[in-house]
Amino acid sequence: MMKEPRPYIIVVCLLLALLVNSRLYAQLIKVTSELNTDSMMIGDQVLYTLRVEAAENVDFRLPAISDTLSKNLEVLFPVSADTTFGDGRRKVEHSYVITGFEEGMQIVPAQHVEYTFNGRTDTALSMPLMMHVYEPVVDTTQAIKPIKPPINTPLTFKELLPWLGLGLGILLIASLIAVLIRRYRQRRRDPEIFRMQPKEPAHVIAFRELDRLKEEKLWERGYVKQFYTRLTEITRTYIERQYGIPAMERTTSEILQAFRRSNLEDGLLEEILEELLQLADLVKFAKEEPLPVDNQTNLNNAYLFVQKTYPMFYAEKPGPAMSMETGSFKENSQASNTGPGQVNDREITTGPGETDGTGKEGLDHG
Numbered sequence: 001m002m003k004e005p006r007p008y009i010i011v012v013c014l015l016l017a018l019l020v021n022s023r024l025y026a027q028l029i030k031v032t033s034e035l036n037t038d039s040m041m042i043g044d045q046v047l048y049t050l051r052v053e054a055a056e057n058v059d060f061r062l063p064a065i066s067d068t069l070s071k072n073l074e075v076l077f078p079v080s081a082d083t084t085f086g087d088g089r090r091k092v093e094h095s096y097v098i099t100g101f102e103e104g105m106q107i108v109p110a111q112h113v114e115y116t117f118n119g120r121t122d123t124a125l126s127m128p129l130m131m132h133v134y135e136p137v138v139d140t141t142q143a144i145k146p147i148k149p150p151i152n153t154p155l156t157f158k159e160l161l162p163w164l165g166l167g168l169g170i171l172l173i174a175s176l177i178a179v180l181i182r183r184y185r186q187r188r189r190d191p192e193i194f195r196m197q198p199k200e201p202a203h204v205i206a207f208r209e210l211d212r213l214k215e216e217k218l219w220e221r222g223y224v225k226q227f228y229t230r231l232t233e234i235t236r237t238y239i240e241r242q243y244g245i246p247a248m249e250r251t252t253s254e255i256l257q258a259f260r261r262s263n264l265e266d267g268l269l270e271e272i273l274e275e276l277l278q279l280a281d282l283v284k285f286a287k288e289e290p291l292p293v294d295n296q297t298n299l300n301n302a303y304l305f306v307q308k309t310y311p312m313f314y315a316e317k318p319g320p321a322m323s324m325e326t327g328s329f330k331e332n333s334q335a336s337n338t339g340p341g342q343v344n345d346r347e348i349t350t351g352p353g354e355t356d357g358t359g360k361e362g363l364d365h366g
Contacts, residue, residue: 029054031113031126039132042101045076049095050126052113056090060115060124065096070109072102072133100133107131202241203310209234210302219295227295228280235276235302242313252277269308272301 029052036047048069054060067075079095100106108129115124213234218227236247236255245258256274263269276298282288290298 027055028058028117029060029113029115029124031111031124033108033111033126033129035108035129035131038130039134040100042103042133042135043099045097045099046131047079047095048075048098048108049093050111052092052124054090054115055117056085056088058090058115058117060113062092062094062113063111065094065111069098070107072106073098073100073108073131100131103133103135105130106133201310201314202238203306205241206234206238206306207303209237210299210306214299219292224289224295225283228283228298231298231302232277232280232284235273235305238306242310252281263309266308269305272305276301276305 032051032053034049034051036049040046050062050065052060052062065075065078069075076097076099079097080093081095082093084091108131110128111126113124113126115122209230213227213230218224218230233248239245239247239255239259243259243262245255245262247255247258250258252274255277256270259273260270279288279290279294279298283290
């Protein structure tokens with residue numbers, strides 16, 4: 001015959017089950033809060049920290065703390081938010097700076113943290129806190145003192161920097177205005193000073209550079225590569241300024257194609273330019289060693305190329321000229337104006353072993 005369990009045994013078992021269950025849920029999540037002090041003077045600042053420690057398989061959400069904790073306690077700003085993991089648990093800690101302006105015992109309310117575990121949603125609470133807010137002690141037996149004067153703090157460079165920038169800007173603007181006024185007055189007194197000088201023509205520059213190259217006698221002294229480098233630079237620069245072709249940035253074939261489209265009248269000019277540029281490429285890149293007559297020929301061809309092309313851009317309609325014998329006007333057949341360093345057809349002469357300006361053997365520039 002079995003004995004019936006005694007009532008007190010059943011009660012003890014139920015209590016043990018509840019205790020184990022409560023400890024189990026206590027291990028799931030733990031919410032705590034603290035203040036770095038339990039009292040403060042009105043208007044002082046106190047650090048409030050909220051901590052949540054839970055198992056990694058527990059999802060939880062902290063309360064949104066914005067601007068107030070209670071009726072008499074204000075949140076000034078958040079300080080930090082930190083999350084750490086260790087021993088299978090997750091720890092979250094948020095800190096805030098709070099203050100109060102009401103005297104007396106103030107209560108920091110409990111914070112509600114919702115969590116979910118195994119599909120079950122519940123709420124964990126922190127313990128409420130107490131903090132004493134007191135007024136400053138005033139000794140009424142003492143006489144009222146005057147207000148303290150402002151504290152004399154030193155001026156920092158950071159504070160001075162905007163004013164320095166402003167002063168520098170004003171100085172620059174004033175200087176610019178002074179320069180403009182001065183130039184305006186000078187222009188009124190002597191307008192000839194400010195007249196735009198005419199731009200030097202491309203052929204004048206080319207002739208001057210060719211004359212300088214000829215005087216340097218580079219190929220005669222053995223500097224053949226330097227001679228052809230200078231010669232092609234002068235020719236390319238002239239083409240770029242006169243024809244608008246970016247010759248300094250293009251290859252020989254590209255220059256010849258562009259020049260062929262611009263030159264539709266004289267095929268000899270294209271032959272002269274092609275021979276000059278191609279031989280220069282061989283000397284500079286293939287270490288070609290041309291004969292002295294070839295060097296003189298290409299120098300003369302450069303003179304001839306400029307001489308034959310620039311009148312196309314400066315052509316003037318022939319005007320009537322008076323005949324000294326008949327006293328009547330007749331048309332000039334050709335203008336003979338040449339600038340310094342320029343060459344006309346009469347100045348290109350041939351010597352022994354040399355030919356005319358076709359570039360086949362060489363020309364001697366007088």
